[in-house]
Amino acid sequence: MLVAGKVALITGAAGEIGAAIARQLMEGGARVALADKNIEGLREIAGGIGGDATCHECDVSDEQSMKLTVEAAEMAHGRLDIGVLNAGISAPRTPLEEVDVTTYDRIMAVNARGVFLGLKHLFPALKRQGGGSIVVTASTEGLRGNAGLAAYAASKHAAVALSKTAAIEWAQHNIRVNCINPGPVDTAMIRALEQASRQAGTADVRERGVSIIPMKRFATAEEIAKFVRFLTSDDASYSTGATYLLDGGMLAGKMALDKF
Template sequence: MPGTRLANKVAIITGATGGIGEATARRFLQEGAGVMLVGRSAEKLAATAERLADFSATATFVADVTDEEAAAAAVAATIDRFGGVDILIANAGTEGRTAPIERQTVANFEECLRTNVIGVWLWMKHCVAPMQQRGGGSMIALSSIAGVVGPREMAPYNASKHAVNGLVKTAANELATTGIRVNAIGPGPIDNRMIRSLEEQILPDDPDGIRVMVMAGIAMNRYGTNEEVANLALFLASDESSYCTGGIHMIDGGLTAA
């Protein structure tokens, strides 16, 4: 049966065509939210919307998250379609290319920082006023275990996710008295496209071998799922988390607890 945990709330989800983005959209729709799906590819957005066709409260907007004009236009379109904005899931991100620090490129560093940091800040920036008009809201940035530890050969990605955590803490402090809560989710290895990309980059000849090694370091001895991340996002988006702000909420099977 449909739930009501997000009844009458409106969410914007960037990176909606990815595994976590789509799973979060589905979970939010199941709980009564209206959802604006944002992605760079019109084709992928259409396919995602088709898979969510059982729900009527969806809309799509094609935007590169690093484009400020597009961010502002997407927020405006959300207000026009649904009447306001209550929730931001700043999910769009890139894993970049793996390499030792001395072999990293400026282009790779810049791409990671623009997408993963500026692409989060811009959408926060343009959601502040609409959320204040609704009396508050919830902003959730997708960070990573790489925001609290430093896996080798991932300097650009690690730096970007540490920056996201700092951004979240600053925004939480600035916006707390306005009723806007700001949190980060820090996934560990999640069984989706991004982790497969990293496995293939780290050990092209035996990506499954990397998976075995990674799982050996996870207390629960498995990868997480997109749906498990979506469930955490639901809690942080809902009024159930009314006293949660400025937190980095890990979902990593115990990997960073070791």
Template sequence: MNGAGEQDRPVALVTGGGGDIGRAIALRLGRMSKAVAIVDIDEQAAALTASLVQANGCEARAVRADVANPEQIAHLVDAIEDAFGPIGIFANNAGIEGVVAPLHEYPEDVFDRVMQVNVKGVFIGLKYVLARMIPRGWGAIVNTASTSAIRGRAGLSGYVASKHAVLGLTRTAALEVAETRIRVNAVLPGPVESRMIRELDDQAGRASHGFRRAGATRYGQPQNIADVVAFLASREAEHVNGAAWVVDAGITAG
């Protein structure tokens, strides 16, 4: 890829694209992309997102993959670039919430799975997409972290630890590509109306420590996050690198 047109209408890759925020991101990026590849472990959810992107006039493909599986991610990156061309935008969005429980009662197997998806999955995505972007010298990556990357939350030790790690990976990658036209940033959503937040609310209602103690006053919408991701992926943000963009209506400001 060396034509300006390909950079004007890049190929986008969205992981976790079957979820509420991922779907909103895929739809929003479809308005500025040549094609959108939607990755999710839930094949049917990914396919629904792809159909919605296509209905809006953008080419799309759904791919089932576990983001923490290096072989699957390496294969899908190759397949996407073979089918559509170089990936220019990567929304590294897949993640899971774990459970709500005090740290001393938090199940170790759940902690391990949260770290596998939310940390190793982000790392693997960065590894294989950057390996393609770096020789070309351009591209935009947006990692989905959380306001849990900059604060603690009682009852969510696995999730909070993982999102702190996502922010660390973002800053490290950003420094490593700082002399190129590749940018790596993070979006930090506060509570967003979604399946994840409904599940956390439900668990918190049954737990002594929970998400409801996080100080949330109102929930955002998936589109609020998607709009910021689209900005960070755009040329308007060409001087933004290594940043943590909080999108929470000011909840963490106080």
């Protein structure tokens, strides 16, 4: 997969999926700029993957922070060819009528506003190179409703819509924008939700999730990262404006109750 010589900015890079994406792109010969609020986490990841990865403290929900991060990454590496807008947060399941405005605004700020700001400020950098590729990490909840996840689902629907709109507007500039929509991924975020559910005495998150996934398991961060590497590569040169499900078949349809 052709990413050699390219430079990628990855947000949410201190998380397991972001770190896996960084490793995959570097293995393909790309250079990476890692962005996250957790600067110490970034430094640890950069030390682990080696190379000339740079670390950038960034609040994706803040326009000035996002703008300065893109500028710093471009200055450090001399160019930007790839953007991976992967930063995201979630919250425990809560009925819509019980969701407080502060929680709603916080989720929308990171998951939706963060994607908007990332797209906005990556555009001029990629345009200067004559094109590039952006991948937005959304979720299966960006393609459906889900009880108890009103704010999260709303934010991920926004991420999908922003990706499609940018793809249409920027095709003339040779900038491709695609969106991945993972189902459950075995990460610290999922494990935290599992623990919160157990403490609340509600249904087990993993057991419930696996029960509706035909492949009967959660994805790994590496599986997500390998697909991102493909989408950002020249091998995916005719793909833009697409939403890709990485959910083990979960949204393909309702599973049969009995074996057949």
